[in-house]
Amino acid sequence: MSTTLEGVEDRHFIPTEYVVRLARTPWERAGYHALRREIFCTEQKIFADDDRDAIDATAIPIIAACCMAGMPDRIVGAVRIHNAEPGLWRGSRLAVHADHRKLGRIGAELIRMAVCTAHGLGATRFLAQVQEQNVLFFRRLHWKSLGTSFLHGLPHHDMQADLSRYPAHGQDQTWLLRPQPRARQVA
Template sequence: MSDLTILPVSIASDLGALALEVRRKVFIVEQNVPETVERDAYDAEAIHLVAIDGGDVVGTLRIVFLPEHAKFGRVAVLRHARGKGIASRMMQAGMKIARSRGESRFYLTSQADKISFYEKLGFVAYGDAFEEAGMPHRAMKTYLTDLQA
């Protein structure tokens, strides 16, 4: 993974199309999320990141800049590329981009079994569990003062 590259891309670009294919494989095929739920209007305005390993797009996430916070979501890594720290590297790159835009409040909704992953990045779960796309989720947040510089 020494040649891992993380790039911001337009969802309308060729790399953006590959990001959507990663999301399709992870969310729609593996996790049975309906396509109507997985794709939404935020895709057009979000910053999308792709992780390229060995020349292939293997991961993606998006950041939606809302008035109240930067919302991270659609974090996906292809099955064969998991366990290499790719999602962590994408999140760190995304938080750096958000900070560079003056954002200090970060938010996401985590699948219940992924909460510890986000806790390692400085996020804290709050509120009650809720169902999203047929899976239990929790809201999570962090603030710039909570993050290591």
């Protein structure tokens, strides 16, 4: 009899620890742009080979990195926020690497870091254009739809975060622990 971990026997290593933080170092920024390219150019094919735009000049990049031995090892999540007009902040380019989705609430934590950071910087409204397949995800995270629109030829919802659920903070990083799979006995 041997002990294995339920659901992960034949899968590659999945980290249990992530850090979500404002991207500051060249390594973090390079990983942030590489992940965006991977998701929005290669996976979703929204852009040909570069998804950067004018907003990047002023946006604050936020990353999620998986950790090995407590140290950031690979950038697996990204989002950016920018101050569009006085009081109004916007979030965009939310992305989690496909291997790390629905694992440890990385997307939810990126959104929390994005909105709480903007709130701390004076946001009175926080908006995002959300792809249709993610509207329920945002609704569950206390966002409401203000209406529909098309962006890059795809249907989106203009959505607004309930700032009372995202208290202002000035933290520049938070840690996430993925729940451990349950051990089980196999013959």
